[in-house]
Amino acid sequence: MNVDDPKLTAYALDEVDEPERSAIARATADSSERQRFVAETQELARALRSQYRLELQRGLIAPGKLTAIQADGFWSKAGPLAIAALIAVLAVVGAVVFSSNDSRISLALRSNLPPQLAGGRAQPNQFAPVEAEDAARPSQNEKFEADAGPYAFTGERPFVSVISRPRSSVPLVVNSASYLDVRRSINAGLLPPRESVRIEGMINYFSYEYPQPAAGEPFSLNLDVVICPWEPTHRLVRIGLKGSQDIAVRADSRIEVEFNPRRVASYRLIGYDRQETETQNSHEENTGSHSMAAGFTLTALYEVVQLKRGRTTPDMQMPGAVGEASEPLLTAKLQLNTRGNGVSLGLIQRSVTDTGFNFAAAPGDLKFAAAVAEFGMILRDSEYKGNGSLQQVIEWAQQGKGADVNGYRADFIELVRKTRALKKS
Numbered sequence: 001m002n003v004d005d006p007k008l009t010a011y012a013l014d015e016v017d018e019p020e021r022s023a024i025a026r027a028t029a030d031s032s033e034r035q036r037f038v039a040e041t042q043e044l045a046r047a048l049r050s051q052y053r054l055e056l057q058r059g060l061i062a063p064g065k066l067t068a069i070q071a072d073g074f075w076s077k078a079g080p081l082a083i084a085a086l087i088a089v090l091a092v093v094g095a096v097v098f099s100s101n102d103s104r105i106s107l108a109l110r111s112n113l114p115p116q117l118a119g120g121r122a123q124p125n126q127f128a129p130v131e132a133e134d135a136a137r138p139s140q141n142e143k144f145e146a147d148a149g150p151y152a153f154t155g156e157r158p159f160v161s162v163i164s165r166p167r168s169s170v171p172l173v174v175n176s177a178s179y180l181d182v183r184r185s186i187n188a189g190l191l192p193p194r195e196s197v198r199i200e201g202m203i204n205y206f207s208y209e210y211p212q213p214a215a216g217e218p219f220s221l222n223l224d225v226v227i228c229p230w231e232p233t234h235r236l237v238r239i240g241l242k243g244s245q246d247i248a249v250r251a252d253s254r255i256e257v258e259f260n261p262r263r264v265a266s267y268r269l270i271g272y273d274r275q276e277t278e279t280q281n282s283h284e285e286n287t288g289s290h291s292m293a294a295g296f297t298l299t300a301l302y303e304v305v306q307l308k309r310g311r312t313t314p315d316m317q318m319p320g321a322v323g324e325a326s327e328p329l330l331t332a333k334l335q336l337n338t339r340g341n342g343v344s345l346g347l348i349q350r351s352v353t354d355t356g357f358n359f360a361a362a363p364g365d366l367k368f369a370a371a372v373a374e375f376g377m378i379l380r381d382s383e384y385k386g387n388g389s390l391q392q393v394i395e396w397a398q399q400g401k402g403a404d405v406n407g408y409r410a411d412f413i414e415l416v417r418k419t420r421a422l423k424k425s
Helices: 006-012 020-029 032-057 073-101 103-112 177-187 199-203 280-284 364-379 390-399 408-424
Strands: 133-135 151-153 167-171 219-227 235-243 247-250 254-259 264-269 289-292 297-306 330-337 344-352
Touching: 006 020, 006 032, 020 032, 020 264, 167 264, 167 297, 177 199, 177 408, 199 297, 199 364, 219 330, 219 344, 235 254, 235 330, 235 364, 247 330, 254 297, 297 364, 364 390, 364 408, 390 408
Parallel strands: none
Antiparallel strands: 133 151, 167 254, 219 235, 235 297, 247 289, 254 330, 264 297, 330 344
C-alpha cells in the first residue's frame, strides 16, 4: 500500500470498517512514510473543520454552506485531489476576505497545517505519530501526560516511529478503578462503554510477582520480551516494577524507555489512552506526592514492531540493517522524584534483548497481563486487537492464573466468559 491508495486516506479519516481497518493499521505501523501521510491528513482535516467553524461563528460563511466538510463521509469520498482543491479554495477565500478583516484567521489556519503545506519544512523530531493525537491545547497540562511529548492524546494510543521519537515514558501512578467499573457493568448484563475501559488500570488492578529490589535500591526494574500473542510478527515487552519499602514519590516520577533504532521500527504503549472528557483539572489532582507501600507493583506493556533486516531508513544517516542479536531492543530507566526539591533517588537502569522467546513459554504473570490487555482491547473494539479472541483471553488467563490466593484471577476468567455470552446474545 502506498500513500496514493484511497484506502489509506479513508483509514486516516476513520472511514474504514473492520477487519480492513486493523489490516491497514498494522501495515501503517511498519512504514514511516505511511505514518506521516496519515498524521498529516488527520491534521489537515482538523484544521479545515476548525477553520470552517471559526468562519461560521464570525459570520463570514452563511449557515448551511460547506456543511459537507462537517460530515465524516465527505473525506473518504473526496480523496486527496479534492482535499487539495479545497485547500486552494480556502486559500483564495482567505486572501480576499481575511486581508481586509482579520489576518489572524488565515495565520491560524496556516499554523494548523502540516509544515509541508504551510510553506515550511518539517524538522525530524516534529513527526506526528499515526493517529489519535492533537496539538496541545493551553488548557491541558502536558507535564502529567503519559509519554505526552509535544502532543496530547484524544483517543487510542497509536504506533510511533522510533526514527522520530525513540523515547517514551510510563508514569508510576495508575488508577485501577476502571476494572471495577468494567466488572460492575458486565455483572449487570451490559457491555461497558468504550471510554470506561482503561487498559493500564485493568492490568494494574492485579498484583504480580516480581523479584525483590537489590540491596540499597528502593525498586526492582524488570524487563521481558516475547512474541506478541495477538500479532505474532510483533513483540510484546513487559516492564515490571516492585517496591521494597514505604516511600512517597511525586506524580511526575516515571519510567523512561529508549528504543534502539537499529532493532525497532515502531512501538505502542498499550493503554494510557486520553479520554475526551479529561481536563486540566483532572491532571492537577495528580500533581502532588503519592505514598507507595512496600510491595507496590506496576506493570506496563509495549507492542513493538521490529526493524526488518535489510530495510533502509532514508531519514537517518545510518545503515538500515539490523545489528547483532545481542544489541538491546530497548533500555528502561526509573526516574524517581521525591517531595520537596524533586531530587532523584538514583537511576535504576535495565536493558533487554530480543531472543525470539515464544509466548507459550512466557512466565505465567506475563500471560495473565497479556490476557487482561487483550480483553481491554476487545472491549474497546481496538484496531490493534489483532487476531486475539475472548476464547484465547480465557486460555491465556488460565495459563497465568497461578496460585490465585484471593481468587481475583478466577473472577477475571469468569468475567471474560460472561462477556463472551453477552456478545453472542
